[in-house]
Amino acid sequence: MAGLRILSITSEIFPLVKTGGLADVAGALPLALAGLDCEMVSLVPGYPAVMEALSGRRRVHDFADLFGGPARLWRAKAGPLELYVLDGAHLYQRKGNPYLGPDGLDWPDNAQRFAALGFVGAAIGRGLDPKFLPDVVHAHDWQAGLAPVYLHYGAPPRPKTVITVHNLAFQGRFDAALLASLRLPPEAFTMEGVEYFGGIGFLKGALAHSDAITTVSPTYAVEILGSEAGMGLDGLLRQRAGALHGILNGLDGEAWNPETDVHLAARYKRAVMARARAHNKLALQRRLGLAADPHALLLGVVSRLSEQKGLDLLLEAMADFADSPVQLALLGSGDPQIQQGFARLAAGAPQRYACSFSYDEPLAHMIQGGSDAFLVPSRFEPCGLTQLAALRYGAIPVVAHVGGLADTVIDANAAALQAGVATGVAFSPVTRDALSAALRRTLALYRQPKIWRKLQANGMVADFSWEQPARQYAALYRHLVAA
DSSP: OOOOEEEEEOOTTTBBBBBHHHHHHHHHHHHHGGGTTTTEEEEEEHHHHHHHHHEEEEEEEESSOOOSOEEEEEEEETTTEEEEEEEHHHOOSSSSSSBBBBSBBOTHHHHHHHHHHHHHHHHHHHHSSSSOOOOOOOOOEEEGGHHHHHHHHHSSOEEEOOOOOOOTOOOEHHHHHHHHTOOGGGSSSTTTTTTEEEEEEHHHHHHOOSSEEEEESSHHHHEEESHHTTOOOHHHHTTTTGGEOOOOOOOOOOOOTTTOOTTSOOOOGGGHHHHHHHHHHHHHHHTOOEEEOTTSSSEEEEEOOOOOTTHHHHHHGGGGGGGEEEEEEEOBBBOOOHHHHHHHHEEEEEEEEEEEEEEHHHHHHHHHOOEEEEEEOOOOSOOOHHHHHHHHHEEEEEEEEHHHHHHHHOBBBBHHHHOOOOOOOOEESHHHHHEEEHHHHHHHHHHHHHHHHHHHHHHOOOOOOSHHHHHHHHHHHHHHHHO
């Protein structure tokens, strides 16, 4: 089959704007597909950081009234990324978080802001830009979820559609009274359409009307068919199980490479890892004000502070290690109660526990390169990318046995250690006691340098590049177009 054209619709894209793993995927997948005869162009909102990064703009279309004001669609580049940018000042020219206002709450017009993104994505899918007619429209998460819906209820031509669920917990639910103002037809408001518990469900509509549904790991694709992880959408997902595919995320090998990482005090290859990681550990301890103790087990966390991520369990579990040679380096923000709890922990023992409640990409790299073990105790985790970076950097991942964490980390149980394939420590169920037990196992492994070095080496040679996932996406696109 000849080369394919794919329109990716995403509310964030690395390195321009990022709040989580969605941005990493949206930024890496187009580049990974380029060598597979697939041209992917990404439609993104014109946030201030996006507009500042553009070069080579070409005006595609002017909208006199796009959900409350005029807007313009640009085709442009940002570094190696090929973009469509929706430039609507009334929708996107706001500083800070793409989804939240200064008060920490959702922007009150998020329904209109992201309906506009889907509406314009659907228009591109139907040929708004004669120079780029997509074979496939690939929407990411609820923010792009109305694109397949607009295409379903709109006039032909209609490209094939894919929705990727990065996290089913975020669904984009809004009041039913908005139906007409969101330019959705009355017939869309049914159980088979966007109607969801009496309101409008952006993600629900996408799951109902996309030709294919993907999640970001095989295990998560199975988990969401059940009531616990299905978040109220498991019934629909079971109906559409034949269209559901689990494709594990890859890791951007250029952004996350200990051999070239400019944020590390010492760069390293696997063969010379020990001395460089010791130097990075010391640099991290000094940066965060921790005691410069080479023998302490330094635990790293880079995460949103939330119950989903299990950070409340970690906060409780740290009390079990008050008398153990354990340090903690935490980077992230989120739930105020969890954040305040970690702040108190750090204030009580600043040489053992350090917390930075911010977004700090250089520090995230330092934690990967300098921590001994890296914690991801999530109650559910669609894929997870931080544990993939930890594996590549030689930080031993300690993870809950769920979702993509189960797909990527091989627990250091007796059989895996004997076979020489273990890469980390996994625990189940996701409770404080199980997490504490996993940390005690980790501390015991750390005291056995030969086994620890083998775990590090196994993780560093594991292939979690975008090569295989990109091939799977390309095969899915071609299957849809040929059908």
